[in-house]
Amino acid sequence: MSRIAKRFAKLKAENRAALVTFITAGDPDRATSQALLDGMPAAGADIIELGMPFTDPMADGPVIELAAGRALKAGGSLRQTLEMVTAFRKTDAETPVILMGYYNPVYAWGPEKFAKDAAQAGVDGLIIVDLPPEEADELVPFLRAAGIDFIVLTTPTSDDARLPVVLANASGFVYYVSIAGITGTASAAQAAIDEAVARIRRHTGLPVCVGFGIKAPAQAAEIARVADGAVVGSAIVSVLADNIGKSGAVSAPLALVKDLAAGVRGARK
Amino acid sequence: MQSLNTYRAGPDERGHFGIFGGRYVAETLMPLILEVEKAYGAAKADPAFQAEFRSLLAQYVGRPNPLYFARRLTEAFGGAKVFLKREDLNHTGAHKINNCIGQILLARRMGKQRIIAETGAGQHGVATATVCALFGMRCVIYMGATDIERQMPNVYRMKLLGAEVKPVTSGAATLKDAMNDALRDWVSNVTDTYYLIGTVAGPHPYPAMVRDFQSVIGEEVRDQIMAQEGRLPDSLVACIGGGSNAMGLFHPFLDDKSVRIIGVEAAGHGLDKLHAASLTGGKPGVLHGNRTYLLQDADGQIAEAHSISAGLDYPGIGPEHSWLHETGRVEYVSVTDDEAVVAFQQCTRLEGIIPALESSHAIAHAAKLTPGLPKDHLMVVNLSGRGDKDVSTIAKALGDEHLGGLV
Numbered sequence: 001m002s003r004i005a006k007r008f009a010k011l012k013a014e015n016r017a018a019l020v021t022f023i024t025a026g027d028p029d030r031a032t033s034q035a036l037l038d039g040m041p042a043a044g045a046d047i048i049e050l051g052m053p054f055t056d057p058m059a060d061g062p063v064i065e066l067a068a069g070r071a072l073k074a075g076g077s078l079r080q081t082l083e084m085v086t087a088f089r090k091t092d093a094e095t096p097v098i099l100m101g102y103y104n105p106v107y108a109w110g111p112e113k114f115a116k117d118a119a120q121a122g123v124d125g126l127i128i129v130d131l132p133p134e135e136a137d138e139l140v141p142f143l144r145a146a147g148i149d150f151i152v153l154t155t156p157t158s159d160d161a162r163l164p165v166v167l168a169n170a171s172g173f174v175y176y177v178s179i180a181g182i183t184g185t186a187s188a189a190q191a192a193i194d195e196a197v198a199r200i201r202r203h204t205g206l207p208v209c210v211g212f213g214i215k216a217p218a219q220a221a222e223i224a225r226v227a228d229g230a231v232v233g234s235a236i237v238s239v240l241a242d243n244i245g246k247s248g249a250v251s252a253p254l255a256l257v258k259d260l261a262a263g264v265r266g267a268r269k
Numbered sequence: 270m271q272s273l274n275t276y277r278a279g280p281d282e283r284g285h286f287g288i289f290g291g292r293y294v295a296e297t298l299m300p301l302i303l304e305v306e307k308a309y310g311a312a313k314a315d316p317a318f319q320a321e322f323r324s325l326l327a328q329y330v331g332r333p334n335p336l337y338f339a340r341r342l343t344e345a346f347g348g349a350k351v352f353l354k355r356e357d358l359n360h361t362g363a364h365k366i367n368n369c370i371g372q373i374l375l376a377r378r379m380g381k382q383r384i385i386a387e388t389g390a391g392q393h394g395v396a397t398a399t400v401c402a403l404f405g406m407r408c409v410i411y412m413g414a415t416d417i418e419r420q421m422p423n424v425y426r427m428k429l430l431g432a433e434v435k436p437v438t439s440g441a442a443t444l445k446d447a448m449n450d451a452l453r454d455w456v457s458n459v460t461d462t463y464y465l466i467g468t469v470a471g472p473h474p475y476p477a478m479v480r481d482f483q484s485v486i487g488e489e490v491r492d493q494i495m496a497q498e499g500r501l502p503d504s505l506v507a508c509i510g511g512g513s514n515a516m517g518l519f520h521p522f523l524d525d526k527s528v529r530i531i532g533v534e535a536a537g538h539g540l541d542k543l544h545a546a547s548l549t550g551g552k553p554g555v556l557h558g559n560r561t562y563l564l565q566d567a568d569g570q571i572a573e574a575h576s577i578s579a580g581l582d583y584p585g586i587g588p589e590h591s592w593l594h595e596t597g598r599v600e601y602v603s604v605t606d607d608e609a610v611v612a613f614q615q616c617t618r619l620e621g622i623i624p625a626l627e628s629s630h631a632i633a634h635a636a637k638l639t640p641g642l643p644k645d646h647l648m649v650v651n652l653s654g655r656g657d658k659d660v661s662t663i664a665k666a667l668g669d670e671h672l673g674g675l676v
Contacts, residue, residue: 055571056445056556058452059295065439077568103293103555108569130293130555134283155297157459162300180297181457 003096003124004149004172007046008207008228017224019044019264020209021257022100022233024051024067025084026076028244033071035250036240037088041095043254044261047209047229049127052081052101059129061184063234066241078105078114082121089122098125098151098172106139115142125149125172136169149173154200156180156192163203173207173228174200178214184234187213190222197226217263224267232260276523276598279589284473287595289588292472294558297456302558305463306474308379313481318374325370326485329403332367334358336493336649341619342632348639349503349646353622354490356514356653363625363654364486364514365396365467371482373400376463383407383462387451389416389444389510390580390627391423392654393467398432408432411451413442416579423658441573444510444583448557468511469587472558476587483517490649491521498647504529506638507651508630509601510545510581512590514653523598532590533634535576536603543575546603547586548594561588577606577662578626580654608633610666613656625654626662 001009011018021040026033040048053071057064068076085097099118106114106128118126126148131139133152140150149172157180158166167174176196178188193210200208210223211231223230240253279286284306292302312318326332334355343351356364376384384406388394394410401408410427414436417424427434440446448471455464469476469483487505494502505522507515509532522528537544544550547562554563556571564572564584574584593599604612609626612633616624624632628651635650642648656663 054569055440056449058449058557059297059456061453069439072570077570079568104563104565104571105569107555107560108565108567129295130558132292132294132296132299134292134299153296155295157297157300159300166296177297180459182453185457 002147002149002172003094004047007096008173011046015268017227017264017267018046018209018229019220019261020047020049020211020229020231021045021236022049022051022231023237023240024053024064024071025081026053026071026074027067027237027240028070029074030080030084032249034084034087036253037084038091039250039254040257041092043257045095045257047096047098049098049100049231049233050081050085052078052099052105054102054105057102059182061182061234063184063238063241067237078109082117085121085123096124097122098127099123100127101129103128103131111139112142115146115148119146119148123148125151127151127153127175129153133165133169140169151175153177156196160199163200167204170204170206173209174204175231176200176208176210177212178210179212181212183212185213187215187219193223194226217259220260221263221267224264230264273596276593276596277520279592280473280477284477286589286592288553289560289591290473290476291560292558293555293560294472295456297459301459302472304379309375309474309478312375312378318378321374322371326367330360330366330370331358332485333489333493336490336497339620342616345615345619346636346639348644349642349648350644351635351639352494352647352649353652354486354518354649356486356651357622357624357628357655361392361396361399362657363392363396364483364517365393366399367485367517368467368479368482368513369396369400369465372465373404373406376406376465377404379463381461381463383409383458384465385409385411385451385454385462386465386467387411387444387447388467389447389582390578390625391416391420391427391658392580394432394434395423395426395430397465397467398427398430401432402430409454410434411437411447411454413444413447414438415442416444419662420579420658443574443579445571445574452557468513469516469589470511470557470559470561470585476559476589479513480516480520480589483513484520486514486517486651487519487521490518494647494649501525501528502647502649503527504531504646504648506531506533506631506635506648508533508581508627508653509586509590510535510583510627512587514651516587516589518649518651519599530599531634532599532601533630534601534603535578535581535630536605537575537577539605540603543573544603545574545576545581545583547584548591548601549603551584553591556585559588561585561591562594577609577666578630580625580627581630602634604630604633610663612636613663622652623656624652625656626659628653
């Protein structure tokens with residue numbers, strides 16, 4: 001059983017949803033980012049998404065875009081991202097790590113080789129924002145062969161006709177992008193999320209995590225009542241950005257993760 | 270070189286030209302992209318749509334524009350007969366309007382009320398703002414802050430036409446960054462907004478659709494040169510940023526094996542320095558919805574392009590050009606900033622035509638190519654736009670002491 005499947009089985013037994021946290025690898029520098037990554041499980045992150053920095057993050061808002069810029073400026077790269085996962089695995093063998101980003105760096109690495117190298121580093125899943133099902137064939141078979149889950153994104157524009165097309169490639173869990181928009185901006189109405197999650201569940205038995213626009217513990221708790229996971233990215237990265245060069249660069253974002261985890265853990269009680 | 274029966278059949282049903290093209294976009298946009306594809310397929314086959322498109326090209330854009338025999342440039346270059354396809358004489362001053370007419374009709378057909386676009390030199394922004402004024406649609410133009418500074422006259426034109434010009438400050442604040450922000454807008458406004466892409470790039474069906482709308486250029490050239498010279502041209506030369514003016518000129522001639530076809534990229538400060546020559550200096554990658562040649566580093570990070578011409582200042586190129594490059598049907602070369610500035614002055618002084626800096630790249634290559642060619646060689650150079658917008662850039666490039674003499 002994969003780390004992702006094991007993690008959701010465990011959470012199911014505990015009757016709670018996952019807190020999925022996102023940071024950009026190498027932001028604002030390798031050491032800070034590694035400390036943050038390594039500290040995530042203890043702070044309450046159940047699954048970690050690690051952003052692969054890219055020069056042109058077209059689906060991201062300013063917070064994540066700036067984070068990618070900081071990481072690249074400090075020498076961040078796909079190689080460094082994999083090295084960070086390798087280092088993380090020395091401290092944690094159970095928490096799933098999902099790499100999230102854009103296709104070009106993976107394409108430049110070579111899809112087949114990347115799948116092998118990522119698996120070797122201890123990566124469990126991959127989210128590629130700009131690789132819809134129409135183009136996914138060039139990567140997904142290599143991921144499957146390497147034992148890495150291809151986490152698909154469904155959106156408010158994925159209707160009942162579109163969902164089966166998107167879900168055909170899915171494994172691990174399904175990521176519901178709760179707004180038609182970019183990261184770190186608007187938040188969806190809870191009623192719309194409830195309805196969308198219910199609709200996705202009619203099409204798949206995979207766990208459903210919800211992201212985009214979730215900023216506060218109370219919001220994460222609302223999501224955790226209906227979904228299998230709440231994804232928080234920009235809010236954490238934002239706290240990091242406010243603390244760069246200060247003593248709180250690692251502790252302040254982790255404090256937010258603790259609050260979010262408390263919200264998610266209390267949701268179904 | 271592989272030889273095909275036809276070079277005009279692409280893309281395939283998935284929008285691929287060989288390995289290039291495709292639809293590499295966020296899932297949020299996919300249903301919309303599929304809707305655009307379906308709507309364009311229906312419009313293309315609809316005689317009423319085509320009739321309205323042709324009528325606006327004639328009555329509003331002023332087509333056909335001339336294929337002008339440039340006698341003095343021909344004499345100065347000392348070889349082939351050089352003809353200029355006068356896209357600069359179109360309403361709004363460049364080829365961009367051809368595509369905008371086609372796409373605004375499509376957007377209206379799809380019931381969209383809000384139009385967004387990216388622009389580099391501002392020519393596509395002006396053309397988009399123009400058709401939005403004509404059809405009473407809301408218009409938002411994304412433009413890099415660097416480009417806003419160097420193409421100020423076009424910014425004023427867009428605003429006068431009623432468009433909102435949104436400055437983009439990320440990256441090098443040029444065309445690539447403007448396209449990122451236009452995509453961010455589109456993903457956030459999927460219901461009412463149509464993205465009017467200005468070149469033969471982006472996700473399928475844009476590369477094919479923009480090419481189809483621009484192909485009027487090559488179709489006219491074919492008729493005109495037959496009427497004027499009684500035979501097909503021997504060569505075609507056009508500048509390439511994304512490559513829409515070039516694709517429009519080239520596509521109707523791709524299967525005429527006797528016609529040598531040459532695309533000219535921007536070599537900026539030189540190919541060993543900062544430039545925008547994606548085919549010469551790049552490798553295949555995925556950006557802005559398609560796989561194509563891109564300037565990038567070993568990690569797949571997109572490099573900053575540079576060209577004195579804002580319209581060529583883009584690290585990618587349309588996917589069909591990448592395919593034509595790999596099949597060998599089209600030759601791709603490059604011209605530096607300095608060479609383009611010289612050609613700009615030559616065309617201005619010898620022909621009394623101020624060419625766009627973009628088009629000056631094509632003229633500069635024609636100058637290099639013609640001396641070795643026979644006097645009866647017929648060369649068509651696409652004068653894709655007029656250069657009024659570039660006067661301050663040229664003045665700066667030449668230095669203040671030349672300013673009085675030039676302007």
